[in-house]
Amino acid sequence: MTAIEIRNLAKAFGPVRAVDDVSFSVAAGTITGYLGPNGAGKTTTLRCLLGLVTADGGTALVDGRPYTALERPLTEVGAVLEATSFHPGRTARDHLRVICTAAGLPASRADEALEQVGLADAARKRVGGFSLGMRQRLALGTATLGHPRVLILDEPANGLDPAGIEWLRGFLRNLAHERGVAVLVSSHVLAEVQQTVDNVVIIARGRLVHQGSLAELTGNGERPVRVHAAEADRLVPALEAKGARVERPGDGVLRVYGVDAEAVGQTVLDERVLVTELVRERSDLQEIFMELTREA
Amino acid sequence: MALVRSELQKLFTTRLWWIMLLVMLLFTGITLAVTIGFAGVEGGQGAPALPGRETLEFQQAAWTAGAGSSIFVMVLGIIMMTGEYRYQTITTTFLTTPRRGRVVTAKLIAGLLVGVLFGLASLLLTAAAVIPAVLIAGGEVALLDGGIPRIMLGVVATSALYALFGIGLGALVRNQIAAIVGAIVWVFVIEALLTAIPALQGVGKFTPSGAAQSLIAVQIDTGFGQADLLPAWAGASVLVAYALVFAVVASLTTVRRDIT
Numbered sequence: 001m002t003a004i005e006i007r008n009l010a011k012a013f014g015p016v017r018a019v020d021d022v023s024f025s026v027a028a029g030t031i032t033g034y035l036g037p038n039g040a041g042k043t044t045t046l047r048c049l050l051g052l053v054t055a056d057g058g059t060a061l062v063d064g065r066p067y068t069a070l071e072r073p074l075t076e077v078g079a080v081l082e083a084t085s086f087h088p089g090r091t092a093r094d095h096l097r098v099i100c101t102a103a104g105l106p107a108s109r110a111d112e113a114l115e116q117v118g119l120a121d122a123a124r125k126r127v128g129g130f131s132l133g134m135r136q137r138l139a140l141g142t143a144t145l146g147h148p149r150v151l152i153l154d155e156p157a158n159g160l161d162p163a164g165i166e167w168l169r170g171f172l173r174n175l176a177h178e179r180g181v182a183v184l185v186s187s188h189v190l191a192e193v194q195q196t197v198d199n200v201v202i203i204a205r206g207r208l209v210h211q212g213s214l215a216e217l218t219g220n221g222e223r224p225v226r227v228h229a230a231e232a233d234r235l236v237p238a239l240e241a242k243g244a245r246v247e248r249p250g251d252g253v254l255r256v257y258g259v260d261a262e263a264v265g266q267t268v269l270d271e272r273v274l275v276t277e278l279v280r281e282r283s284d285l286q287e288i289f290m291e292l293t294r295e296a
Numbered sequence: 297m298a299l300v301r302s303e304l305q306k307l308f309t310t311r312l313w314w315i316m317l318l319v320m321l322l323f324t325g326i327t328l329a330v331t332i333g334f335a336g337v338e339g340g341q342g343a344p345a346l347p348g349r350e351t352l353e354f355q356q357a358a359w360t361a362g363a364g365s366s367i368f369v370m371v372l373g374i375i376m377m378t379g380e381y382r383y384q385t386i387t388t389t390f391l392t393t394p395r396r397g398r399v400v401t402a403k404l405i406a407g408l409l410v411g412v413l414f415g416l417a418s419l420l421l422t423a424a425a426v427i428p429a430v431l432i433a434g435g436e437v438a439l440l441d442g443g444i445p446r447i448m449l450g451v452v453a454t455s456a457l458y459a460l461f462g463i464g465l466g467a468l469v470r471n472q473i474a475a476i477v478g479a480i481v482w483v484f485v486i487e488a489l490l491t492a493i494p495a496l497q498g499v500g501k502f503t504p505s506g507a508a509q510s511l512i513a514v515q516i517d518t519g520f521g522q523a524d525l526l527p528a529w530a531g532a533s534v535l536v537a538y539a540l541v542f543a544v545v546a547s548l549t550t551v552r553r554d555i556t
């Protein structure tokens with residue numbers, strides 16, 4: 001079942017095309033990573049989806065409707081946008097209670113939510129004294145107040161320590177895989193979400209560059225063989241004769257695609273070239289990510 | 297209405313409201329102390345600047361002290377609106393209630409209620425000072441006649457409407473400091489000049505505080521000549537018109553704006 005559906009979404013701020021014809025969807029019970037470097041347009045997409053920013057074109061629907069048409073939005077969608085949206089002088093409990101009142105939820109939900117995110121002890125403390133990690137937990141508590149079926153998080157790992165990130169992973173996995181919640185989580189660091197997400201959507205300069213499973217992402221990247229040799233140029237004709245495609249990223253360095261390491265080694269032997277390094281490059285997700293989102 | 301309760305809860309779960317209440321009562325108290333202290337005291341030309349404590353005119357003058365609370369209510373209104381932008385709580389507010397018009401309406405109603413409460417608080421303080429002062433001077437306490445009910449109503453209504461001014465201004469300007477400084481300059485410099493200088497009173501009587509004065513004023517000659525004011529009904533209409541304008545401004549500026 002499609003929980004989030006974004007179709008041909010576009011939003012410009014003056015001359016900046018922050019989001020440019022982006023389409024993707026998120027199914028119930030899955031975690032989708034929304035990835036891209038800073039300024040790629042992730043936050044803008046999420047704010048359009050949540051009715052905070054008016055899109056110039058396209059549609060962004062939650063459960064088939066625009067967010068602003070939801071009668072009781074907090075019971076359908078929870079959202080954590082970039083941190084610190086709390087009044088520093090209000091206690092954590094009061095912060096949640098104010099929202100419960102406006103959303104028509106019982107005030108008891110505030111205490112339950114604080115329990116769930118491990119803030120029960122800090123319930124009566126003013127948010128001004130909270131650490132970044134505690135604020136992120138409180139934001140998650142806010143987002144889950146109404147037991148929503150869809151959860152949207154913008155860079156939730158920012159400012160969390162490794163233990164906090166580990167806790168967040170467990171929290172999201174439990175919601176998605178045990179309770180069938182659709183989770184869309186943005187990040188500019190692939191490694192942060194790599195172990196958590198089922199699918200990835202990658203955006204760069206406002207445009208979608210990849211959508212699919214993590215496995216597909218790895219499969220997409222070919223693993224070239226890198227050769228360091230002073231007389232590297234002498235290898236090129238022989239390699240190309242074997243059907244290889246050769247890149248020369250630097251002086252004395254070759255990146256060979258389309259043949260395996262053994263074929264490259266055989267060529268080295270045949271041509272009697274002294275090599276200082278011959279290695280199959282790792283298929284590094286981060287590198288693929290960088291490659292995909294690199295400035296054109 | 298749940299949203300109004302939520303707005304009131306927002307206000308009463310931070311320290312701001314009672315700090316503002318204390319400051320407002322302090323301000324009203326100082327005005328009262330001056331009014332009572334100088335009542336019946338001979339001025340330079342031999343005529344007392346203020347009527348004696350046993351007179352009805354003194355009571356009329358003293359009861360207007362509460363009107364000074366309006367600026368504090370206005371600042372409170374400004375903070376009710378700009379605080380949401382300053383701390384970015386506006387995001388959560390609109391996520392909870394995406395129909396923004398409802399949020400603005402709830403804020404305006406909550407502001408009116410708080411304005412009424414502040415107005416009543418300053419009247420209570422006034423009563424606590426004026427009634428003993430009159431009794432000690434051997435005068436007769438007037439509460440339900442001599443134009444006093446109209447003054448009381450005027451103080452409360454002005455206070456409530458100034459909350460709306462604050463909310464509207466806050467929605468328009470959004471920057472808390474700028475809005476508060478703007479309000480203070482307007483009330484204490486521009487309006488003060490427009491309503492105090494006789495040549496400018498033709499304009500000044502149409503400003504919010506000029507209109508408010510016409511609601512609460514007692515026509516006493518303080519030696520500077522009668523102030524040029526609107527009739528009370530017209531003053532009330534002008535104030536309500538300002539409140540409506542500010543309410544519309546608050547809605548229009550808030551409903552379509554991108555929250556980024």
Ligand SMILES: Nc1ncnc2c1ncn2[C@@H]1O[C@H](COP(=O)(O)OP(=O)(O)O)[C@@H](O)[C@H]1O
Nearest residue numbers: 013016018037038039040041042043044045556
């Ligand atoms: N309110 C705004 N006014 C002008 N430009 C904006 C605004 N918000 C975002 N942008 C621009 O839109 C682009 C996308 O920003 P954003 O959606 O925040 O990216 P991300 O969240 O992926 O880092 C950036 O170039 C940013 O500078």
Ligand SMILES: [Mg+2]
Nearest residue numbers: 042043154155
């Ligand atoms: Mg962002």
